[in-house]
Amino acid sequence: MTEFFATAPRGFEELLAAELRDLGLGSARVQRGGVAFTESLAGAYRACLWSRLANRILLPIAHFEAQDEQALYTGVQGIDWSPHLGVENTLAVDFTGVRARIAHSRFAQQRVKDAVVDQLRDANGGRPSVDTDQPDVRVNVHMMEAAVTVAIDLSGESLHQRGYRREGRRAPLKENVAAAMLLRGDWPALAAQGGALIDPMCGSGTLLIEAAWMATDTAPGLLRTRFGFHHWRGHDDALWKPLIDEALERQERGAENPPTILGFDQDEEAVATTRDHLRRAGLADWVPVECAEVGQLQRPADRPRGLVITNPPYGQRLAEQHELVPLYLSLGQTLKTRFAGWRAMVLNGSGCALGLKPERSWQVFNGPIECRLERFELQAGGGDATPAQDLVNRLHKNQRQLKKWLAREDVYAYRVYDADIPGYALAVDVYNSEDGRWLHVQEYAAPATVDAGKAQARLRAALSALPGALDTDPSKLVYKVRQRQRGEQQYQRLAEQGQYLEVQEGPCRLLVNLTDRLDTGLFLDHRPVRQWIGENARGKHFLNLYAYTGAATVHAGLGGAASTTSVDLSKTYLAWLQRNLHRNQLNNPVHALIQEDVMAWLKGCDRRYDLIFLDPPSFSSSKRMAGSLDIQRDHVALIQAAAACLSEDGLLIFSTNRKGFRLDPVLHEQFSIEDRTAWSIPKDFQRRTWVHGCWFIRYV
Template sequence: MKPLFATAPHGLEELLAEELRGLGLGGIRVRRGGVEFSDDLAGAYRACLWSRLANRVLLPVGQFEAADEQALYEGVGQIDWSAHLGPEQTLAVDFTGIRAAIGHSRFAEQRVKDAVVDQIRERTGSRPSVDTETPDVRINVHMAGTATTVAIDLAGDSLHRRGYRREGRIAPLKENLAAAMLVRGGWRDVATAGGGFVDPMCGSGTLLIEAAWLASDTAPGLLRTRFGFFGWRGHDESVWKELLEEALERQERGLKSLPNIAGYDYDPESVAASLAHLRRTGLADQISVEQREIARARPPADAACGLVATNPPYGERLAERHELIPLYLRLGETLKRHFPGWRAMVLNGADGRLGLKPEQSWQFFNGPLECRLERFEIGERRDEDCSEAAPDLVNRITKNLRQLARWLRREDVSCYRVYDADIPEYALAVDVYETTDGRWLHVQEYAPPASIDPARAQSRLRSALSVLPGVLETEPQRLVFKVRERQRGERQYARQGEREEFLEVREGPCRLLINLTDYLDTGLFLDHRPVRRWIGENAHSKDFLNLFCYTGAATVHAGLGGAASTTSVDLSATYLDWTRSNLHLNQLNSPVHELVRADCMRWIKDCPKRFDLIFLDPPSFSNSKRMDDTLDIQRDHVALITDAMDLLKPEGTLIFSTNLRKFRLDPSLATRYAVEDRTAWSIPKDFQRNQRIHQCWFMRPGK
């Protein structure tokens, strides 16, 4: 009998102990970071081959006290290394510690390597070499204070690496953590009773494969091409072959009665990865994987009950977390509506609320990320009308749609605001975008006041997000959710994501690109629709200047309206590229449409050209590092407008707009120019519930 130690991810020690008992291993004792056990060589091999939860299986070969690096060197040198490796072989050393007397792990590994190499060289005249990737023997050294344990790593590489994953692909969930989810979910008993298995966000297929192997009694180490004991001098090949033959026989029997297992994912690359991994495991013909959005996930046709297990995305940044709220709600809604009588295991790393109460939860660590593993027992189906969740909100949106319907048809409006915090309890702005790819919803939550109970606000938000796709006849995955707070200057234009998914919409004769996910705003300010259309209708044969042009929507209107020339100025290369794409989309890629990257405040002072029509819609505040000075529109608007008016031809028009709610136009401007307040006209019908959305003036030279 040999003393052995199986390491485990934090929090799985008790589960691992139970697993090792089930493998018939003896002397089980739970310890921090793993499980001690005692068994013969066959038992050690069995743990390596069959453990679904362990990371490594270690065979201690020496224990001693080491207060410093010299004591470590001497202690390692007392072990007879000829029993474990020869001079012709390779080795690697791993060092771990808890308040270790030697704090520098690389230095400790070097001293252990020196002790081993020096002993073998003294005895044989030659020495083994180092191979940190695939050594013949991997030595593990653990130091707790001064207490030092030296062991042979019989696994060689972490046992969670089963041997089927594609090289270089990042796995969001380690295989032994996936197995732990299934064990906590009682999957073996569910499968034995004839239940099915579904992962509605299957990613690269880890849970699918682990579920199939657990249900079919397949040893998780069967696909591994090497273990740490293969190059160890104490290895007994006959013992290993006997265990391997037994495992293969058990797998052959088990695969004959594999339960129904299905995986879905909205991402085609994830589906392709899952299928590739299933082919590597030989399970491609027995497990179904389809590209489906989570709302369309369904149980296998002949599975009346079973287990749903999934690892949703977490989102490490705040913006990503808020985008995940609709995803978790769709998962909860899908479970309630389509998986009654099933059990669900969800690894919740984003504090996402499914709208279901977990029956039990456990602390879990997916790498460094702390998560909750939640178990749900899904009750019988209740056919609920969507209005039951948030009836006031549904009724108001229905009313707004009815009031807007005729106007939308008459004005040919395809992107519009349907709700803007009409009810204080639901502080949301809801915009509809009819794109060439179908209807999308852009939902923004205004930051609630401190007086609102956060728990109640979250409950109402979940209710709202759950009903919006239904009442607005939109696929749930086409809802994008953000939290909108007061932004200053460039913050409202700052990138929040990296998806770079552009959608095409239509506004009058214009085709425009929007991005619903990567920025706080979408690239199209819907409240400026009347101004842009007026520009298009009045730009014929005129020279048009678009200052702080953003994504150039007004420029496109002017260009399609027959402008003699357009000049679009912005400091952001990103938005100038976006403007260029919008111009190209409308076949306006002509030299007469000029794009200028510059600080608008400085550029207008030096511009020699004069314009018939100028659109000036600056940010309320900007302190970009690329600007010579800050811009505060309340403080600087007189100088900015004066400089812009100097670029205006005698019969020209300047349109000035701002969304600064407390903005006051300086009265002195009216003594110098013909100033016309066009705010009421400029606010379209879908924004008339919020008269403070922006202010707008037309200005012309002279009185």
Template sequence: MTQYELFAPAPKGLEPLLAEELRSLGAQNIAETRAGVAFSGDLKLAYRVCLWSRLASRVLLTVARFAAASPEQLYEEALLQPWEEHLAADGTLAVSCQVVRSQISHSRYAALKLKDAIVDRFRDRCGNRPSVDVERPDVRFNLHLDKDQATLSIDLSGESLHRRGYRTEGVLAPLKENLAAAILLRAGWPQIAAKGGSLLDPVCGSGTLLIEGALIAADIAPGLNRPYFGFEGWKGHQPDIWRELLLEARERRKVGLAQLPMIAGRDRDSKAVRAAHLNADRAGLGGQLHFSTADLADLRPPDNMEDRPGLLIANPPYGERLGERDELVHLYGRLGENLRRYFLGWKASVFTGNPDLAKELAIRARRKHNLYNGALQCQLLHFDINERWFFGAQKDQRPAKPAAPLSEGAQMFANRIKKNLRQVARWAKKNDISCYRLYDADMPEYAVAVDLYGPWVHVQEYQAPDTIDATMAQRRLKEAMAALPEALDVTPEQIFLKVRSRQSGRSQYRKLQEEGQFHEVTEGNCRFLVNFTDYLDTGLFLDHRPTRLLVQQMAAGKRFLNLFAYTGSATVHALKGGASSTLTVDMSRTYLEWAQRNLALNGFQLDENHRLLQADCLAWLEQAEGSFDLIFLDPPSFSNSKSMTGTFDVQRDHVALLRQAVALLAEGGVLLFSNNLRRFKLDREVLADLEIEDLTAATIPKDFARNSRIHNCWRIKARNT
């Protein structure tokens, strides 16, 4: 079947989620952009996305690209396109247009020129022309102008996919359906529903969050009730394929409804509750969802949910419905009080346009996501309703033993931590970074590294030299640990401590404990599991963050090889960047299992194109075959693992290692080589036949700028012959 270039626009902030969803639907060559996600597939895949995407706004099928630096050039080029292959001469059409950084600056004028070219071609060839119908045309054409380059597409959706067909009336400023779905996906609702957990919205409005939650939990295609799709009047439409997909979706709906968990909503506005009932009925969920009129002050788990804790989801007013900030402060305060009192063991996610008001909940957020409701930037805050996360919990647990005042040195350490946090946190927030180094032995007497992983703090004590009194070093460590909770506004339970000594060979990856506690963190559009207790390292090397982002930027359509892959973080970035295939190689089964969990966390599954391989990378390279467009090589400085036949020294052995890796590069392929040996020197003289670019300075992130020798990095290619 013919493969098409496709594009799915999405609201700002939903692109990573949409890429995961498209991958799960079978899309290929996925590449995120600021406005949506590009992908490829056959017509059945395009129809499937129209029917099943919970996040996309539209599905656009590309039919032509050309330069359009002026209205005249746009008209002449469009006049040459075979529009009669898509639309009947007596049909109807509409044209939409977006203009970005182009000499043609008015989207309406550009749309008009395209419409003129289409109808003029029909008039010249057929003697008559199609008419315009902006509401429900046979074919809606889309023109996207970016830097004077035109992309012409068929809008297969017809109207925005967020219009599911169930909402007949709403209350003030309801959430769009695809934003509601994104909130639920970020909140982990699919996993909670799969375990039989309940869903409750105490400020449900017209019920959008709960209806979308039911569609997700019952495996119901969000487009199943839509009365119209844009491809139905298109001459390329294949009705047999569409009927097959509809039949499959109806069968899945029948099965899913029988397994729907408890879902309930409340609102103090009786008109909103009536609208929610009507919308649920139109969605085919009449009698499945439970709505009632109730004030937030009376919030309790409904009787049928008492033994089925799950997710409380809420989109409290931003100010439009209840007015002044003082009333909103009271509303958030009541919500937090009832969560702490009656919802222990539940999860909660609150979507708000006033993040400062979330402090009134008096519960620490475990995770946060930035999303947009229209043009308004909002935050989605995730909570575990557990006493350890309540404000003041630490004080309540130790009433008889007030904290001792900090020593002068410890107070200086605390002040430095606060100063660093003020400086680095702004940069981190601006760049969507949640895991970063905050302090790295800035004060020599407090020789620790402090890393933030979202709400958790990872502290590593550097082994003191023999010249430092061990008792003094231990006292200063205790002082630092005592200062951190107050300086960072965290509980002691959120802080994890390790002693980091010089490591070599297999000891640098040795297991320390057997707790098996993993925590989820984010890095841009990627999610990772980290472990603060069981190993010397957490599973995510923070100084390599820019290098991983570089991998993602370079990966679109590439065959990617990750050597010495550790927990597979570079592979996740490559897949996020649209790598066509990946091979992830490491000697450790433990780390490969960890890598597989990281892949699954980001919506990626192993198949014939995306594989994990347990092998000694050195031995594997000696007999490896294949061709790769992008290779990431990050070996240890030294290794004498029992799984190896000899030892490895990156300084001694790097020339042979690089030559073996370069031999696997396809024409034009790139090798990214990195290591953490501070005194490492690349033998450029012996490797003079290779094209080598030093990326070290460019890949040292701001939070590690105080320690510019933390790693080395090069971009290496075979020279053109």
């Protein structure tokens, strides 16, 4: 009987110990980083072949103290290496440490290798060579402070590498983590009871293959042609071959009545990869995989019980959140409405909400990524019945208050919530288009005084509640974090989807993009000003400065303006403006588009305009500008330059959303100024004390 050690992914040590006991290794006991067990060599071989959870099976051969690299070298040289390898073998060394006295693992590996090689060379006149990819013998050295354990790695490559994956293909989910998910979901018992399994985002098929092998009693190491013990001098093939024969017999019996296992993914490439892996794993004939989105998922009609299990994408970058939030909510909605009586297991590494309350959850690691493994018992009408109920109540109240106004004013895009309740610091905008109702949700960045954990929990609850409260498909919710934009940040992309929706505003048809930038292409709070421009533009020459995507230009054009001129520095926004003009049959030469810095253009302007709309950014420092723009600092010069282009009876409409902005009194000495701020803020924005300021400016 010999002491062995099985390493495990973080968070799965107890599960591994239970698995080893089920394999007949009754001495298994949890220790830091894995499970120790005292067994015969045959027992260690069984663990290598059958463990679905272990990373490595190690045979410790020495323990000693080392205060420095010389002591490490001396300790390793004190081991008799002849029972383990000879000069004809190849060698590799792995070094791990916890608060180790030797901080540099590569240096430690080198010293261990030197110690082994020097001993064999001194004894035999030759030396083994190093092969880091597929060595005959892999030596594992672990250092805990000064305590050193040297072991022979009986696994070779990590046991999570089952042997069906093509070389170079890495899985987003390690096979032993997938096995742990299935065991936490009690899949073996469900399969024995006739339950089915579905993975709606199967990726490369890891969960499907692990589930199939588990249900058919297939040893996870059966496809591997090489283990670490095969070229180790202590290997006993007479102990190994009967284990292989037994595993083949068990696999044959288990395959006689396979369970129903189905895989889906919206990515055609992922589906093709999964099918290839299933074929290489010998499972292609009875594990079908189809291309489908999460929202299309249906429960098999003849399977009242089963397991939905999946590893959704995590999205480590903020720019990916607008894709992940609706995906997770759609998954939660599908589970809640179509899989009553089933169980679900979700490896949630993003923190996005599903809109369901887990029955239990575990902290686990998929590689370096910290995740929550969440288990759900799905009941008819189940889930968290009242997530963020105070938010839901306020949304319903706001909708009731806006309902008659929306119908009377014919408004299709509006703000329904704007941080009305402390704790839910969100702005929620509704966009009704031919493609359905969309929600554009922006989270105001929380101050440092707010507990990050509580804020995140409330955010998840809010995002879960919004689609149901506003009668919207979860896949049509777009989520972003709203922060003050400086310099060119307003022009930076968050994504590259290029998905545009058409919304109606009065007589105008306007394109919005909810995903690619922080702003959508339509400032909803300026709706009354744009409508006024449309109603008063007939026969006038209209100038739109900092034109953005040109909604005001479209209103003026449809309102009968004699001409329009739109000036903006952004080529992207002018192209968007051009598309808006085309949508409204305004693509003719009287509507001019000019790509130039506004201040520079105004200095050379020799035309006069009857109506000018000036809505500059609060800050801008584009490299294409001459200097920078700070609207509080520069508004006098900017208004004076714009007013110089007015006709004798012309009107300049100036607006800014700079918080705390104050109009310089010097302007009142030169112009007749009417503060129209209160009038310009629409009903859906009146809950905020400051949205923007608006002034009508004329010559005295």
